[in-house]
Amino acid sequence: MIKRSFFGLVKPKLHYERIDEAQAExxxxxxxxxxxxxxxxxxxxxxxxxxxxxxPVKNGQKIALTEKADDYLLASKSGRISNxxxxxxxxxKKYTVxxxxxxADSAQTVDDHFKSSSQTPSLEKARDLLxxxxxxPDFTVFFNTDKPVKTIVVMGADxxxxxxxxxxxxxxxxxxxxxxxxxxxxxxxxxxxxxxVPQHLAQVAGSSGATVKTVDSEYPSAxxxxxxxxxxxxxxSSPDAGVAFFSAEAVSALGAAFxxxxxxxxxxxxxxxxxxxxxxxxxxxxxxxxxxxxxxxxNLEEGDQLIVGGPxxxxxxxxxxxxxxxxxxxxxxxxxxxxxERSDAPCVNCGDCxxxxxASIQVNLxxxxxxxxxxxxxxxxxxxxxxxxxxxxxxxxxxxxxxxQHIRLAKYTLESMKEAEENNV
Amino acid sequence: xxxxxxxxVSHAPFWHIGSSTSSKSRNxxxxxxxxxxxxxxxxxxxxxxxxxxxxxxxIIWELLINFISxxxxxVGDGNAALVGMIFAMMLPATTPWxxxxxxxxxxxxxxxxxxxxxxANPFNPAVLAMTIVMLSWSHLFDFNxxxxxxxxxxxAVYPLVLSKAFGAPAVESFAVMDLLKGKQIGGIGSTFxxxxxxxxxxxxxxxxxxxxxxxxxxAGIFAAALGFNFLNPELYAGPGFHLFTxxxxxxxxxxxxxxxxxxxxxxxxxxxxxxxGALTILIRNIGTHIDGVLYAILIINLVNPIVDKIRPxxxxxxx
Ligand code: SF4
Ligand code: SF4
Numbered sequence: 001m002i003k004r005s006f007f008g009l010v011k012p013k014l015h016y017e018r019i020d021e022a023q024a025e026x027x028x029x030x031x032x033x034x035x036x037x038x039x040x041x042x043x044x045x046x047x048x049x050x051x052x053x054x055x056p057v058k059n060g061q062k063i064a065l066t067e068k069a070d071d072y073l074l075a076s077k078s079g080r081i082s083n084x085x086x087x088x089x090x091x092x093k094k095y096t097v098x099x100x101x102x103x104a105d106s107a108q109t110v111d112d113h114f115k116s117s118s119q120t121p122s123l124e125k126a127r128d129l130l131x132x133x134x135x136x137p138d139f140t141v142f143f144n145t146d147k148p149v150k151t152i153v154v155m156g157a158d159x160x161x162x163x164x165x166x167x168x169x170x171x172x173x174x175x176x177x178x179x180x181x182x183x184x185x186x187x188x189x190x191x192x193x194x195x196x197v198p199q200h201l202a203q204v205a206g207s208s209g210a211t212v213k214t215v216d217s218e219y220p221s222a223x224x225x226x227x228x229x230x231x232x233x234x235x236x237s238s239p240d241a242g243v244a245f246f247s248a249e250a251v252s253a254l255g256a257a258f259x260x261x262x263x264x265x266x267x268x269x270x271x272x273x274x275x276x277x278x279x280x281x282x283x284x285x286x287x288x289x290x291x292x293x294x295x296x297x298x299n300l301e302e303g304d305q306l307i308v309g310g311p312x313x314x315x316x317x318x319x320x321x322x323x324x325x326x327x328x329x330x331x332x333x334x335x336x337x338x339x340x341e342r343s344d345a346p347c348v349n350c351g352d353c354x355x356x357x358x359a360s361i362q363v364n365l366x367x368x369x370x371x372x373x374x375x376x377x378x379x380x381x382x383x384x385x386x387x388x389x390x391x392x393x394x395x396x397x398x399x400x401x402x403x404x405q406h407i408r409l410a411k412y413t414l415e416s417m418k419e420a421e422e423n424n425v
Numbered sequence: 426x427x428x429x430x431x432x433x434v435s436h437a438p439f440w441h442i443g444s445s446t447s448s449k450s451r452n453x454x455x456x457x458x459x460x461x462x463x464x465x466x467x468x469x470x471x472x473x474x475x476x477x478x479x480x481x482x483x484i485i486w487e488l489l490i491n492f493i494s495x496x497x498x499x500v501g502d503g504n505a506a507l508v509g510m511i512f513a514m515m516l517p518a519t520t521p522w523x524x525x526x527x528x529x530x531x532x533x534x535x536x537x538x539x540x541x542x543x544x545a546n547p548f549n550p551a552v553l554a555m556t557i558v559m560l561s562w563s564h565l566f567d568f569n570x571x572x573x574x575x576x577x578x579x580x581a582v583y584p585l586v587l588s589k590a591f592g593a594p595a596v597e598s599f600a601v602m603d604l605l606k607g608k609q610i611g612g613i614g615s616t617f618x619x620x621x622x623x624x625x626x627x628x629x630x631x632x633x634x635x636x637x638x639x640x641x642x643x644a645g646i647f648a649a650a651l652g653f654n655f656l657n658p659e660l661y662a663g664p665g666f667h668l669f670t671x672x673x674x675x676x677x678x679x680x681x682x683x684x685x686x687x688x689x690x691x692x693x694x695x696x697x698x699x700x701x702g703a704l705t706i707l708i709r710n711i712g713t714h715i716d717g718v719l720y721a722i723l724i725i726n727l728v729n730p731i732v733d734k735i736r737p738x739x740x741x742x743x744x
Contacts, residue, residue, distance in 0.1 A: 008632020012442055161440075229740065305433040312438040320430065332439070339433050340441035345502065348446055348544040351635070351689025360737040364689055383739035391438040398444045399544070405436035 011355055012396060014219040014312075016158055017270075017278075018200060019167040026168070026268055026280035029295045034082065034101045035286030036323035037073040041065045042094040043086030055081045057100050058111035060263040062129060065096060070140060073326065074132035076265035076284035077102040078109045090315055091412045097323075100286070115261045123187045126254075133257070134267040134285060135250025136326040142188055142244065149242035151232065152190055154181065156197035156205060156248040157215050157222035158329065160310020163270045165329040168280060169248040170201045170208075177248060178208050179255030184246070195248075196227055219312070220358055220390040247327075267324050272332040273298050281331075283324055289331060290320040303336035312391035345399040346371070353393035353403060359386045363393045363403060370406035375414050384410055446543070450503025452633050456624030457510055457679065463607055463617040468518035468575070472613045475520050476513040482526045483509025486533035496542065504543045508532050511551040511679050514614025515672060517571040524565055528558045548726045549683040556719050572610050579608040584670040585715045593654070593662040604669035615675045625678030634682035637694035642677040643668065645702020653710050661710055672718035673705065680718070686726040688733035696732050701725040 005012070049065040057063065057075045064072035079102035087095040103109070117125050127139035142149050154177070156170035169177060181193050195210040198217060205212040213231045215221045221230070224245050232243065249268060256264045269281045271292060281292055289306060293299075300306065300320060307314040308328050353363035361383045369378040378384040387407050394404035465472040487505035491498050500506070512532050516525065535557075536550025537543065559566045568583040575581065580598060587595045599609065605618035615621075629636035646667055653661035667673060672680070681687060681701050688697050701721045708717025725732075 007630050008444075009630050009636060010632075225740065300430055300432065302431050303433050305435065305439065307439050309437070311440045314437050314439065316432070316434050316436075316439065318432055318434045320432070334439060336433065339435065340439070342435065344497075345446060345499070346542060346544045348504075349685045349687075349689065350449075351684070352444070354689045359740045361739045362689075362736065386739035386741045388740070394436075395438045395440055396442050396444070398446055398449060400441065400445060402436050404438060408436075 012352075014161060014392075014395070015217045016198065016219060016222065017162050017164050017167075018198065018217065019164040019171055023164065023168065023171070023280070026282040027295070028266075029281050029283040029287070029292055031077060031102055031284050031287040032291050032294070034079070034099050034288070035075070035077050035284060036288060036321075037063050037075065037098045037100070037286045038087060038089075038095045038323055038325060039063065039065060039073055039098065040071045040093065041069060041096050043084075043096045049084075051081060051084060051098060053081050053084060057081060058109045060111040060114060060265065062111075062113070062132070063098055070127075070131075072132055073098075073285065074263060074265055075100060075111075076286050078107075079103045091408060110262070114257065114263050118258060118261060121183065121187050121258070126187055130254065130257070130263075132265075132285070132326060133250060133253040133263065134265065134326050135247040135253055137246050137250035137254065138244070141242065144242070147242040149188070149190060149244045150192060151241070151243045152184055152188065152193045153224075153227065153232070153243055153245050154193060154195045154208075154210060154248060154251050155222070155224075155227075155245060156195055156201060158310075159222060159247075160313050160330060161219060162272055162278070162332065163310055163330040164278070164280070165268050165270050166248040167198065167201060168268060169252045170195075170197050170205055173248075173252045173255075174204055174207050176255035176259060177252045179259055180251035180253070181208055181210050181255075183254050183258055184251065188244075190244075194232070196222065196231065198222075220388070220392065223358070223388055223390055225388040226358060247329075249329075267326065267328060269324065269328060270330045271296070272330070274304070274333045274335050285326050286323045288321045288323055289317070292324075292331060293320060293333075298333055300333065301336065303339075305334040305336075305339050307332040307334060312395060313389065341400060342402050343400045345401070347397075347401060348399050350398045352396040352398055356392045356396050358390060358392065359383070359388050361386055367401060367403050367406060370403075370410050371401075373410075375410040378410055379414055384414075387411070446502040446504065449633050450507045452631060453507055453628060453679070454503065454510055456628050456633075457514060457614060459620035459624040459627075460617045460675070461510070461514060461614040461620075463620055464514070464518075464613040464615075467607060467616075468572075468613060472518035474522070475516055475518055475525055475613060476510065478522050478525045479513035479516070479529055480506050480509035483512070483529040483533050486530055487538070490534055490538035490542070494538070499542060502543060504537075505533055508537065508550050510614075511675075512554055514675055514679070515551070515555050515612040517566060517568055517611075518613050519571045519574075520565060524558060524562060528554045530554075531557045544685050546685045547729075548723055549680055549686050551683075552680050552719050552722050552726075556723060559719070568610050575610075577608075577610065579603060581610050583611065583715070584609050584666070585709065588662045588666065588670075589709070589715055592660045593658060593666075596662050596666055599666060599670075601665045601669060604666075609670060611671065612675070615672050618669045618674055621674040621678055625674070628678065628682075634678065635687070635689075635694055637691060638682050638687055638698045639677045641695045641698025642681050642702045643673075643698075645699040646673055646677075646705055647702070648699075649703040649706035653706060667706060667709065671709075671716040676701070676705070676718040676722060680722050681725065686729055688729050690733055690736040693729075693732040693735050696735070697725050697729060700728070700732075 059078040083099040193210040366382040532550040532554035536553040607617035628634040650664035650667040704721035705717040
């Protein structure tokens with residue numbers, strides 16, 4: 001963990017991880033018994049869904065609860081559905097978890113839906129078939145008629161500290177990324193594709209065929225909002241301009257899919273064990289995290305913390321049976337002693353948060369309203385919705401207030417209120 | 426089939442820089458010792474007594490407030506002790522115990538507690554308390570009278586009284602170096618300039634106080650004093666004198682920098698500091714009071730919320 005330097009006069013800095021010149025190849029980890037696909041869709045509506053316990057599932061098959069649903073995943077292994085259950089994630093988001101007992105390796109059956117439709121690719125097909133790929137490519141932005149997309153940004157820089165997942169694809173899979181980028185250009189008709197990479201990968205990024213732009217290593221400069229603001233042309237920097245973001249992994253997966261006619265459903269994860277060792281792991285989407293821990297003999301004890309995502313913006317899960325999601329770039333094991341203490345002390349107005357906030361929010365004032373649950377006031381007067389959710393303010397907070405959690409909760413509450421209102425009229 | 430291992434579930438971020446309110450209080454207390462220890466050496470047992478009573482009573486008041494308002498015990502953050510210490514630093518060593526205890530009551534209970542505790546006080550609690558006790562029992566805080574029974578090997582007249590009454594030539598005998606070495610009478614922890622400066626620099630470097638405030642406060646003093654001195658060198662002492670007498674240094678490093686009552690944005694910090702410095706000199710030179718630091722700080726505390734509105738727009742909010 002990066003601590004405050006002795007001289008606190010200068011603004012604290014956090015740096016993104018840099019992939020090693022001689023980064024070892026990813027370790028392939030298998031799913032031992034089952035995979036779990038956690039679909040962002042409430043369980044109640046799963047009652048008369050397409051899926052039944054006992055149904056056979058093929059490798060690459062689309063797992064959706066209803067015919068029209070945008071939220072679906074792709075089965076990374078063939079097998080049989082053994083359970084369908086509800087799951088409530090952070091901030092009360094509702095999921096349905098579909099558990100699939102997998103077939104033996106020799107008995108894997110492959111869904112050929114993609115192969116047949118890949119001859120005539122289109123944006124609709126991509127939306128309906130490919131957003132379950134690793135890196136979770138989001139094609140829905142292209143269907144938003146209010147904000148026509150003019151620019152596609154491919155993120156070869158990682159989104160949080162410690163992770164090297166995206167860098168790996170730029171460094172090692174630039175050819176399949178090129179195929180993926182060409183494919184995106186073809187189905188969208190948008191030629192302005194920008195590949196964002198850290199400085200040290202600028203050279204290899206050149207062969208992607210996209211315009212290469214670099215970001216510095218200081219967190220959170222690779223954040224999409226900041227990329228819009230500082231890296232893209234003025235035209236694309238306004239919040240209303242249509243920009244589609246894809247991760248390097250997603251683009252590479254698209255490329256691999258079209259090169260081979262088979263959907264790649266292995267997720268690449270940067271795994272940080274308790275002792276700080278960093279490894280790359282390639283693992284089928286949906287595999288329980290326990291399988292990764294077993295592979296490396298990582299023993300968790302009571303009070304330890306398992307974090308999916310980076311140290312600043314990730315989510316801590318309560319069971320090692322949580323599955324690998326298409327966008328889980330990082331997995332961190334933190335021992336009990338490393339879990340930072342939080343407090344319910346009030347803000348002392350030290351201003352540290354204000355000085356680090358990349359969105360220039362007066363967090364010291366904002367937090368007072370959030371703590372009093374005056375969310376509307378916080379949004380109207382204190383720029384709640386300017387927050388880009390980088391987590392820096394909580395990281396530096398002298399009173400150790402969970403500022404970031406307050407912010408997420410406030411935004412979520414206001415958004416769901418708005419949604420409820422809209423649904424009522 | 427879920428495993429039964431109990432993991433810690435908390436919120437992002439999962440790292441923390443390691444700072445805390447208690448370590449900040451500890452460091453400021455430590456830095457204050459650089460001025461307080463020489464003060465105690467100069468004024469002896471009585472000074473030690475005042476400091477101890479101030480800190481102890483401040484902590485007790487805080488406990489009492491916690492108890493009455495049914496809040497968790499907050500003395501652990503060290504802020505009460507710090508307020509007590511800073512209050513003591515401004516007192517003459519001869520202050521009677523009851524005045525010290527009443528003073529810390531004003532600081533901790535009136536200055537901080539009723540506003541909701543740490544972080545919610547609009548004024549620096551110690552400054553507020555000092556102003557109240559000074560107005561209530563002015564004879565106790567007339568440094569000349571209070572320290573009459575001490576024998577000093579230097580001019581034992583409160584320098585600011587001299588300059589006020591007799592103009593600049595009267596204070597020519599105070600060499601800057603002597604002032605810095607504490608060869609002047611004053612509050613227990615307010616006269617040993619070298620200690621205050623070292624402590625202040627330490628706190629600025631470590632980021633425990635905001636350097637912008639201290640530096641601009643001193644700059645404000647310097648510029649305003651220079652201006653007055655330029656206009657009438659006979660009447661008004663030069664910047665060197667003003668920088669190292671009275672509560673200037675303690676004001677710049679320990680009083681104006683109090684977190685809750687000062688701004689957090691860059692430009693506002695500069696305005697706040699400069700204004701504080703300039704007001705100090707204005708009060709010293711043309712006001713009726715001997716020292717202007719305390720009033721100046723109360724005034725800048727008051728304007729702090731307004732000044733702190735000068736800030737960059739949040740992103741996504743137009744230019
Ligand atoms: S998470 Fe905190 S630091 Fe980051 S943008 Fe939001 S308010 Fe600013
Ligand atoms: S860092 Fe924490 S204590 Fe300091 S001003 Fe921000 S919210 Fe308040």
